Amino acid sequence: MYLQELKLLNFRNYDSLNIQFHPKLNIIVGENAQGKTNIIEAIYLCSIGKAFRTYKDNELIKLDKKQAYIKAVVEKVNNNVEIEMKLDKEDKKKIKVNKIPLIKTGELLGNFNVVVFSPDDLKIIKGGPIERRKFIDNEICQVYPKYYYQLNQYNRILQQRNKLLRESKGKRIDLDIWNQQLANVGSSIIFNRIKFIKRIGILAKLIHRKITDEAETLEVIYESNIPFKENDKINDINEKIISEFKAKEEEELIKRVTVVGPHRDDLIFKINNIEVKGFGSQGQQRTAVLSLKMSELEFIKGEVGEYPILLLDDVMSELDINRQNYLINNLKNIQTFITTTMIEQLKLKDKENKIFYIREGRVSIKD
Numbered sequence: 618m619y620l621q622e623l624k625l626l627n628f629r630n631y632d633s634l635n636i637q638f639h640p641k642l643n644i645i646v647g648e649n650a651q652g653k654t655n656i657i658e659a660i661y662l663c664s665i666g667k668a669f670r671t672y673k674d675n676e677l678i679k680l681d682k683k684q685a686y687i688k689a690v691v692e693k694v695n696n697n698v699e700i701e702m703k704l705d706k707e708d709k710k711k712i713k714v715n716k717i718p719l720i721k722t723g724e725l726l727g728n729f730n731v732v733v734f735s736p737d738d739l740k741i742i743k744g745g746p747i748e749r750r751k752f753i754d755n756e757i758c759q760v761y762p763k764y765y766y767q768l769n770q771y772n773r774i775l776q777q778r779n780k781l782l783r784e785s786k787g788k789r790i791d792l793d794i795w796n797q798q799l800a801n802v803g804s805s806i807i808f809n810r811i812k813f814i815k816r817i818g819i820l821a822k823l824i825h826r827k828i829t830d831e832a833e834t835l836e837v838i839y840e841s842n843i844p845f846k847e848n849d850k851i852n853d854i855n856e857k858i859i860s861e862f863k864a865k866e867e868e869e870l871i872k873r874v875t876v877v878g879p880h881r882d883d884l885i886f887k888i889n890n891i892e893v894k895g896f897g898s899q900g901q902q903r904t905a906v907l908s909l910k911m912s913e914l915e916f917i918k919g920e921v922g923e924y925p926i927l928l929l930d931d932v933m934s935e936l937d938i939n940r941q942n943y944l945i946n947n948l949k950n951i952q953t954f955i956t957t958t959m960i961e962q963l964k965l966k967d968k969e970n971k972i973f974y975i976r977e978g979r980v981s982i983k984d
């Protein structure tokens with residue numbers, strides 16, 4: 618798939634913008650704070666329905682304006698998709714796909730796939746478990762929109778169960794119904810995550826070996842507080858969650874919070890059998906994230922049947938020449954967007970690209 622056209626009205630620092638993209642490589646050049654990432658953010662928004670730098674839609678609307686409008690036209694193998702979004706400072710955002718209004722934002726998922734790689738992604742390795750769970754959940758949602766609803770349902774039940782535990786003040790309470798409900802949804806979430814990490818793990822290992830000239834073996838391991846076995850079915854996981862609830866009953870009454878379930882799970886990254894978070898060099902951490910992002914491209918291709926688009930926001934300057942070359946030379950069939958302050962540093966070999974120069978929310982183009 619590829620993004621043909623993007624239209625912005627009153628979005629971040631753009632008054633009005635209408636651009637046609639190159640099906641292969643698009644380079645967005647400009648000094649700091651000119652609006653490069655704002656374009657990436659608008660593209661991401663049309664894919665996921667949420668911005669990646671803020672949870673507040675109001676921040677996306679131009680400071681002195683009440684409403685913003687974004688339109689993306691995406692060409693896919695079998696059909697084209699037109700995504701339109703209206704943001705309003707005093708109303709909920711409205712989304713249309715091929716002119717049909719969506720009832721929920723979640724319905725947008727699966728129409729237009731993107732993989733974004735920005736310096737913030739180092740958090741997947743260096744940050745806390747919440748960052749790693751966010752990474753897994755975002756990726757699975759893109760491919761299985763049903764998972765998005767499961768997560769929402771799980772979080773609702775979890776909040777209610779936590780409220781009961783908080784209000785119990787340490788007294789024994791009957792949580793059987795809540796345990797069952799949480800186990801029903803939680804088992805699907807864990808099952809999907811294990812499946813996803815298994816696939817991503819195999820792909821990331823292959824890619825990482827290639828990027829490091831066979832010197833390093835990357836492992837991605839799903840670490841759960843539920844003692845699952847590799848071939849467990851959803852029912853097996855469900856039963857294990859229930860027995861963990863029984864085993865941790867006292868602990869939960871003392872802590873007054875749910876300690877069992879996928880909201881407490883994590884990911885571990887190892888290179889040559891050593892954990893990357895604590896012992897990997899900066900370069901190894903960056904390369905591990907690069908391998909992970911590259912594996913997402915292959916994963917989405919496998920699930921959806923076509924490559925997503927790749928958004929590389931401000932990451933080129935952080936990679937050494939070998940990694941940069943690997944990226945530029947291995948992405949021939951994937952529409953890629955690169956933001957940079959220094960175009961001279963990119964070793965562009967062919968002419969299959971379009972360069973956009975950004976200055977104070979205005980764009981000039983060089984083919």
Ligand SMILES: Nc1ncnc2c1ncn2[C@@H]1O[C@H](COP(=O)(O)OP(=O)(O)OP(=O)(O)O)[C@@H](O)[C@H]1O
Nearest residue numbers: 629630649650651652653654655676677678679680
């Ligand atoms: N809601 C908004 N209304 C108006 N301007 C905004 C809004 N949100 C952000 N901006 C402006 O957008 C600019 C930042 O744009 P962006 O983050 O895309 O920069 P960039 O070109 O990627 O810079 P860098 O190279 O530093 O990452 C800033 O000048 C900021 O003040």
